[in-house]
Amino acid sequence: MTRDAASPPTANPDPTGGSRDGWRLSRRDLLRLGAMAAVAVGGVGAIEITDRLLDDRTGDSTPEATRIPSMCQMCTTACGIIGHVANGRLLKITGNPKDPNSQGAVCAKGVAGPSVLYDPFRMLYPLKRVGERGSGRWRRITWEEAYDEIATRLREIRDRGKPEEFAFQQGRNRSSDIVSRFLNAYGTPSHFNHRALCSANRRAAIATTIGESDWDLGDFENSRYVLNFGSNWAEAHQGHIPVAIRMMRAREKGARLVTFETRMSNTAALSDEWFCVKPGTDGLIALAMANVICREGLWDRTWLETWSNYPPDKILEHVAQYTPARAEQESGVPATTIERIAREFAAAAPECTTICNRGSQAHRNGYYNDRAITMLNALVGNMGKRGGWCWHPRSSWDKKAIPEPEPVPDKPTARSIIAEAKDWPLANAFAGKMKVAEIIYLWIREGRQKISALMTYNADTAWSWPEAQLVRGVLQDEKLIPFHVCIDVMYSETSHLADIILPWATYLERWDIDARPPQGLVDYVSLRQPVVPPRGESKDIREIFPELARRIGGGMEAYFPWATTEEYLEEYFRPVPGGFARMRADGVWMDPTKKPHYEPHTKPLTAAELDGAAEDAETGIIYKGADSKTGEPVAIGIRIGGVALRGFLTPSRKVEIYSDFVVEKGKAAGREVHPLPVYEPIPSHQREFPDDHLIMTSYKINVHNAHRTMQSKWLQEISHTNPALLNRATADKLGIGDGDWIEVTSFRPLDPAVPMGDGSELGTLRTRVRLTEGVHPLVIAIAHNAGRSVGGAYATNGKDDAAIPGYGEAADPDLDRLWWRGAISVPQNDILPIYPDPVAGGQAYHDTVVRIRKVG
Template sequence: MSTRADTPSTGEPSDVPPGASWELGRRDLLRIGAAAGAAVAGLGILDAVHDPGPVPASDRGTGPAAARTAVPSMCQMCTTACGIIGHVVDGRLVEVTGNPLDPNSRGSVCAKGVAGPSVLYDPHRLLYPLRRTGPRGSGRWKRISWEEAYTEIAGRLREIRERGAPEEFAFQQGRNRSGDIVSRFLNAYGTPSHFNHRALCSNNRRAAIVTTIGDSDWDLGDFENSRYVLNFGSNWAEAHQGHIPVAIRMMEARRRGARLVTFETRLSNTAALSDEWFCVKPGTDGLIALAMANVICREELWDREWLDTWSNYPAEDFAAHVARYTPEYAEEHSGVPAADIARIAREFAAAAPRATTICNRGSQAHRNGFYNDRAITVLNALVGSMGKKGGWCWHPNGSWDKKAIPEPGPIPPRPTASSVIADARDWPLANAFEGKRMRVGEIVYLWIKEGRQKISALMTYNADTAWAWPEANLVRSVLADESLIPFHVCIDVMYSETAHLADIVLPWTTYLERWDIDARPPQSLVDYVGLRQPVVAPRGESKDIRDIFPELARRIGGGMETYFPWATTEEYLEAFFAPVPGGLAAMRRDGIHLDPEKQPNYEPYMRRLTPGELAGATEDPATGIITSGTDDKGRPRAIGIRVKGIARRGFSTPSRKVEIHCGFIVGKGREAGRDIEPLPVYEPIADHQGEFPDDQFIMTSFKINVHNAHRTMQSKWLQEISHTNPALLNRASARRLGIADGDWIVVESYRPNDPDIPQGDGSPLGTLRTRVRLTEGVHPLVIAIAHNSGRSAGGAYATNGRDRTANPGYGTDAADPDLDRLWWSGALSVPQNDLLPIYPDPRTGGQAYHDTIVRIRKA
């Protein structure tokens, strides 16, 4: 199915009684338009000075009345971390705008960023430490002092460490923008049981990139200067990691005449902004890319000189490899017409080197996601656009330049203990790449339940795993079981499903009240560093981990305290920012530092090695690879390669070239007893093959622009824009089942029928009852549900008015007059994560969010 993309798709119905039909009304259209506008333009469309309600005098500043100050900082309403300016009047934040010095966001801020004050001043924020007084999950709490909390937590952790089992203390993080202090604390303690959410986010994508080029696990297409962008499942207008920075550059490219073609299962706002949208079957993105490679090779549209110079695999051999992936074969499996595949391949090659791909969860969040993204990445090598202006680019720094701005010492050593769960050796590429730990977060709770590793204490930090993880019901059952997790500390801004199953809850500061060193992959290809600083004083007794962890380290003792010699966070940051001109004072003034001497990271592989680098180096006459010294494992350290008589840096792969054929991953697979293909291939998803019965579908997941993770659903402003997540279903598919627009349906999900997947027995997993919205903007085999909804805890706004219970951690100002105006109270909101199985790609462990088989019936 192909269309000229004109109209965005949303999952927002009006709130109407069960059984009634409905159509989009004026209010819905206004909300949809606002959401799309914020996503595309990168502008805050909410009323930035909309006061979220009264705040106690104890939370106000002492400055002169009506004195307005502007404080630079960095947002954390999503992972993009845009530079912001907080505007403060009488100690109260009244407006958030963008920081024009931020080279990524360029002074823009999206709806989520503008809504920051509504989280800061939410009446259901946790402001005081809590200790559980009833059974886990009973919701019975007692407010305690920080002294009591510190004493109990430090005592528990000290006992584990002193008996020589530091790995029994596990730390589960979500979006972590304080990586320096987290790693310092965990390494000082000695635990390797540090779990992130990367497998639920980007494992497949990162592994595909680092496999191919070695230099980075982030791609940064030079979109602003591009003439042609092929988009495989990236919803950059709403939910990309580089959201606003990417959207700004994409729209500038479009203004300059660049062509954008999108392959996606759903008519997202990104698809709506494209010149062409092709509605594809889930998991076939890589096949489409391989079919394009077939055309480019067969018609010799490639950049042969670049390939011969910089690829480690002969062009003719790759042409022979992709010969089987014809456009006709791709049409049969993906639904994209063969003629269009061939035409777009020719257009893409003709636009090179100012042509690039972009892909994200739409292509990589599948069982075959690693292979999909390998195939898409290699398209850029075929046409010679890698590293070129307007082409497919990258930067070695995923954040700031840590050689120029290193973390102050003393630095604790890495843990020597081992963690079965963190190592995740069942997935050979999860932790295969030097310095790029990917972990497999979705299997943590399953393996705890199975007894793979003993856990004596768990600390969850900004990670609502009991709501946001696949098989969330399994996560809740493990967190509730004191025999599996004897002690659980939750650190978060808001009460949540995970906090509900903790023993101690610590009130965390919002990003508007704390300090951080931060930066994101540089969209303009020049790295920078930013400062997150308090815009206002912390409310209540909330604290940041930069205060909590040093205090715990001092109380645990045993040498941990020596790694926290600074009396205050500001003293630590003074040392951290000493290399920056003007130091911390300049960072506080500007919020951002960008070295004016640095140039965009175009063609880094072409850099000539200097005489100093070549002094004492050794060259392999057969390969031209140049080595100097040894790495930390005593192996010769490659620094470059001789190309046409010139010693150049090359790529950071074993061959110092683009590895279209990668022997390294084959070897890693063998070590784990798995076969991994060295070349990009299409691997059909077994459960997706054959004829589907009328009631069987592939369930996909998506995000919309005004929601990110669990924190955004506790914003009254954002919830007012979007607070429901009906199932999107194709009209023709619904007609066969007798389902009408607005009907209630029952969705039943199944685990994959796949021996390579944990619990892959095809068994039923879960059911939910939801409303359906019929649309032409979704593939006929797909039922699509936004995952940003369905909360059962966290306050009235998070739960659409259902949860108005008092909590001693909320403080004295939990009453909110706006609750009387909560017009969407009781609105449809379902937890899709309860239906999603644990479903990792067998190579990397990346979660297959878009492959779940479901059956539906009219309720």
């Protein structure tokens, strides 16, 4: 691959901030840090060892540093951080103790931020393709040239009345306000996210059951018993560090942790008990526990009769079919063990909770799995209780108290077939739009929606999407996507297939208003601010989008009246005491008058709320006013025991064990959706496998996250390979030894309910085997945080040493220490089929049937 540079290479700044004699973590220090990050606390201890390495050195001459609070974005958790800066260079990152979620802790990924900021292969200038798309030939252009060409293209699409033909594909987006403002002002509904590849099934299950949130927040710190269904919170949970902190405190106080998982994860290793289960059977285990709890009267019958929309005796009748014996037969967990754990869980109520994530929901039956797990909490009456299964209505800050500055554009009136994803009943049924990311590029290839311009933003779809080779084929086809702009920090498989690359500022160089679901059950707001100026000519979208809006015109510019991002944030933070200045000083603010969000459904309605309201005599539901769009009456509460309470935000204002809502959504989509939590066996798994056929699962390495970390030389040195994990007994049957090379061939599901569900062969990769007792005998597990082909020498284990214009190998003195050059690293996503749950659309990462054979 060649990349044509318009100017000679520029010397790269040393990652330590200048001098080779300055501060630097040695390889030994990094490996010690990696070892700490890999322990059970999932990185909580990493900050302790880092502080020791940085602050207790002898003979070190680190200059006095300025401490600047900000927010991490090395993963989804967005912990509060402090950047330590001297002479204009970032020296190190520590945690911000004022952050109510992370409370001063930060993991190995967060500590490694400087290695991304100062990466020698980072893109720092706008680039334009000069060869065929995918040839890797570029020339450096000015921002003026980039703005003019992009604005001209987008204006033409808009002027001919087809705004939906401009599609915006985002990955992890922590600048949601400015993205929505730009797209809504333009008028395109073709805004694609990646939620189906993350947590769609789980979110849909929670929203179905309680209505007011799609994110559970177990009150882990105060819990006495935690049932973990496939959540690896010690390494890769959405609430990673905040959850780990609270979980470990609970463990110190004697809380019991039981884990069901197909692989011995760090979380499983931390648990009192770990059960190695067959993939996709989590829901059946939960239903069998429900069977025991109901049959033996261990439930909180009073709570259920008050707050469940389905009578306890009907629940008992429904779960009778899911016996512990049946669960043992399919999952492998002994029936007597299921009975014992169900009794222990109920006995700990209400100070007990469940936690689940990709291990339970990233399946073809993931929605129903998590419906069953959620119901367990209702049965024992722990919902909203201290130490129980809790939630918060806001997954970020309080947007009523801190609203987006006016003027705010209306939502688009144009339609997007791909974004609406109507084949999946619950994909967009709730307030938090799920969308179905897996099918975007397939549907573009099939011509279901014309795309005239695509903008990808922090979304390496050509590497990280299922059937990534299909994605690459679509991105390379100029008839399908005539114009592609990629906004990202690093060169990647996706930017490799762009027409224009815009160098994005890292999270350490830009602004955001941000917050995450509050693990302490009190919402807060945070500020991400630059700790150093942007390197080279990199810019943030908060600067890019206003300029594009002004050049596109047609009224778009009216929604960007602020001269600078600081001016915009000054207005945004006006409701916060002390305003923008306080946020810059502290990095975070939480209203001290707010209390933890326990049992919000029991809040009495006020006299003002009841004024003018009407009550349904049969259901007790209290209505006031009408919906502006549908004209339907709006429920504001329910009368319970003679008291008007807020209730849950479901149609019945109760916990919906039985949901008419999802049944109706299913009918509208032409699919049957069960109103109750059920177990649906995975079709491809319901047969006797030949010895060489296994179920392939994926998992995340604790020091990597999606596509954003493999370019970090610090993190790649810790983890840079992903051999296939195979059970020793399985390997013995096939004559495979530790370290042998194998060929893994995957098959699409044999399932008419999913796209291309014909059982056909999909793809093959070659990798090496690591034998272990810590994986199910029917499973082959491969981490998907590896397998890059472009992006620099560190990201690719030495495969790609080609220079980005202005930068290159010669500029980085560390390349001679790339001792892992050539280490095996395979792209699992190339052989993962597009496999959405038929109800909610979440990707089935853990259900792919593969054939393996020993080679060479």
